[in-house]
Amino acid sequence: MSPIRDIDRTSYEPAYVQLINILKGQIAAGTYLPGSRLPSESQLCKRYKVSPMTVRRSIKALLDQGVVTTIQGSGTFVKAPDMGEARFSLEEFHSLFKDKVNTKVKILGAMVTRADRRIGGKLNVTPGERTILIRRLLVRKSKPFIYHREHLVYEPGRPIVEAELEVTSLHGLFQGTGESSLKRGEFAIKAAVLSKEEADILESAEGQPAFHLEHVFYDFDERPFSWGHFICPGDRVLFRADVGMIKG
Amino acid sequence: MSPIRDIDRTSYEPAYVQLINILKGQIAAGTYLPGSRLPSESQLCKRYKVSPMTVRRSIKALLDQGVVTTIQGSGTFVKAPDMGEARFSLEEFHSLFKDKVNTKVKILGAMVTRADRRIGGKLNVTPGERTILIRRLLVRKSKPFIYHREHLVYEPGRPIVEAELEVTSLHGLFQGTGESSLKRGEFAIKAAVLSKEEADILESAEGQPAFHLEHVFYDFDERPFSWGHFICPGDRVLFRADVGMIKG
DNA sequence: AAGTGGTCTAGACCACTAT
DNA sequence: TAGTGGTCTAGACCACTTT
Known part of the structure; x- marks a missing residue:
């Protein structure tokens, strides 16, 4: 469906933002279903040719957005939507x-x-x-x-x-x-x-x-x-x- | 009132969490009033003897919590409470x-x-x-x-x-x-x-x-x-x- | 033992602001 | 021009899980 993107180093968009969107796109497209494991951080480093800190930054953003869960020593997993996480604003x-x-x-x-x-x-x-x-x-x-x-x-x-x-x-x-x-x-x-x-x-x-x-x-x-x-x-x-x- | 703390390297608590609490404590105590500028990142690096990434991580957390605002090239400023940022949960x-x-x-x-x-x-x-x-x-x-x-x-x-x-x-x-x-x-x-x-x-x-x-x-x-x-x-x-x- | 995420270093270069 | 925050590197060591 959607072609596998690489990081565009000439883009005004920071690498970690591009990686966030790549991963979110794959999750939204069903490439990684809820409960399944994402590639490890070191794998993502190699795949997208970025440093560990950049990968971690992207993962942290997905964590904050409630899209994934991380388990130390085990991996990063796609989270199913949880109604308890709804936040209503004024x-x-x-x-x-x-x-x-x-x-x-x-x-x-x-x-x-x-x-x-x-x-x-x-x-x-x-x-x-x-x-x-x-x-x-x-x-x-x-x-x-x-x-x-x-x-x-x-x-x-x-x-x-x-x-x-x-x-x-x-x-x-x-x-x-x-x-x-x-x-x-x-x-x-x-x-x-x-x-x-x-x-x-x-x-x-x-x-x-x-x-x-x-x-x-x-x-x-x-x-x-x-x-x-x-x-x-x-x-x-x-x-x-x-x-x-x-x-x- | 509250003594100026240093980072305790023997603590189980990560350095960036300790720094978050130190800064929040100072803001809560009125050391830095709303609108005033926090010490620059490089100053915080020297003062607390941590690397730039660690300071940035702490600042980022305060940013996410709505406690401060950052302006590139200018500084990090204490934010006044904003009712529009209230988030109601289920x-x-x-x-x-x-x-x-x-x-x-x-x-x-x-x-x-x-x-x-x-x-x-x-x-x-x-x-x-x-x-x-x-x-x-x-x-x-x-x-x-x-x-x-x-x-x-x-x-x-x-x-x-x-x-x-x-x-x-x-x-x-x-x-x-x-x-x-x-x-x-x-x-x-x-x-x-x-x-x-x-x-x-x-x-x-x-x-x-x-x-x-x-x-x-x-x-x-x-x-x-x-x-x-x-x-x-x-x-x-x-x-x-x-x-x-x-x-x- | 190998692999994973969590923390941290010590820099680098850039964009932007203030003066 | 000097200082600030924003991005990024290429590693290191640790705690934890899996095999």
């Missing part, structure tokens, strides 16, 4: 925030509140302490799209909190400024239905399926400073993933 | 299928049907053609947990389809047998609410929030052969992800 969700022409952020309100047990637990403050609640609405082409509720610790001396108050573009939340002291975040996708309040704000209907994208942000002292949810009707966003060989 | 979902003691699969029904436009579009068969509908129930500790509806192309000569009919353990769906001709799969998470039928089967209530995990499987000829949904009440599963520095 790309589609994220792209909304990059589109600064059609997407605007409206502050619905910001107020000082008292932490209940739930908020206290998430932000590691004792219930009754002051916290800040910010409600934002992401508007796309003049239509409400995503509703964001965020609870912040009330600690005026903490610059990260003050910075957060000035976020009128949610872009800042998604893509760190490079100067913030935000260290890491945790996210969770939950299935939900819209409440009356949420439906009104989002111009949808109560009981409609929706995603709750929960987040907790931590500063460099490992202290949580923000907990909240992005609430999005289910028909407005989709989380996708692929497993196994992508494309041809 | 691990929790998947683990159900591995637990063969507590998890069983019940076939609710298998029947020959005629493809409507929707099924035809997904499986690339003309509407009116015969397809197979399989309905399965994943039972956990004697309680219904996930409902699976799968449409298969009707093509008796196609071994992948015949194999599919014999899947009484969904484990086979998740973790390829190594002999199947399943090449790749596409997944999508959709927000939904339980229909009356689904609620009855899952012993839940109509209108409850739920995930629809849609899948399409392709064989080695790039032909789709299976389309279906895993339907799971929202309170039974959670999709999680982290961004930025994990742990310490």
Whole structure:
């Protein structure tokens, strides 16, 4: 079917990339079926006239892509697609925030509140302490799209909190400024239905399926400073993933 | 705070792993803030007395983990956490299928049907053609947990389809047998609410929030052969992800 | 004992960036 | 021009598996 290629030394494409594509092409074509062993690294060195490091680099890439498994002392084997390896990204969700022409952020309100047990637990403050609640609405082409509720610790001396108050573009939340002291975040996708309040704000209907994208942000002292949810009707966003060989 | 470590040559831990941890530790501790430049590769070579390849390997790992960005000719820079890089896995979902003691699969029904436009579009068969509908129930500790509806192309000569009919353990769906001709799969998470039928089967209530995990499987000829949904009440599963520095 | 992948060296040359 | 990351060589030694 497909002729056996060699490495083209005149190509702008690095040798290890060419080798990756050669091997992936053979696997995709069924030359090496799932479970079967690939030629050893030394064989590949001779066959394609490249150094061991270059072969290893290609194999490592296939390993990272989940295409093969390596067993020391035994060989490199083609892996069968494994549904457990699917990885869903927020790309589609994220792209909304990059589109600064059609997407605007409206502050619905910001107020000082008292932490209940739930908020206290998430932000590691004792219930009754002051916290800040910010409600934002992401508007796309003049239509409400995503509703964001965020609870912040009330600690005026903490610059990260003050910075957060000035976020009128949610872009800042998604893509760190490079100067913030935000260290890491945790996210969770939950299935939900819209409440009356949420439906009104989002111009949808109560009981409609929706995603709750929960987040907790931590500063460099490992202290949580923000907990909240992005609430999005289910028909407005989709989380996708692929497993196994992508494309041809 | 934390003393500057050297590479321990007597350790079982490879030098490049030690260097990864040293650099991550320094970034996590704030020694190198987001946006700032890491020491150059040649400086790291001298400082830690390792070869260029070893340093590059460590940097590459940080690159893959999204901790740093490299700019050729300029340097390696600490990256700020980016929400767009969150990756949600099916691990929790998947683990159900591995637990063969507590998890069983019940076939609710298998029947020959005629493809409507929707099924035809997904499986690339003309509407009116015969397809197979399989309905399965994943039972956990004697309680219904996930409902699976799968449409298969009707093509008796196609071994992948015949194999599919014999899947009484969904484990086979998740973790390829190594002999199947399943090449790749596409997944999508959709927000939904339980229909009356689904609620009855899952012993839940109509209108409850739920995930629809849609899948399409392709064989080695790039032909789709299976389309279906895993339907799971929202309170039974959670999709999680982290961004930025994990742990310490 | 032979073969396999895993780690590592000590360089080389190149493309690109900053000055 | 000097410094940076990107690619690559031609080996070495080790841990492990297979025979």
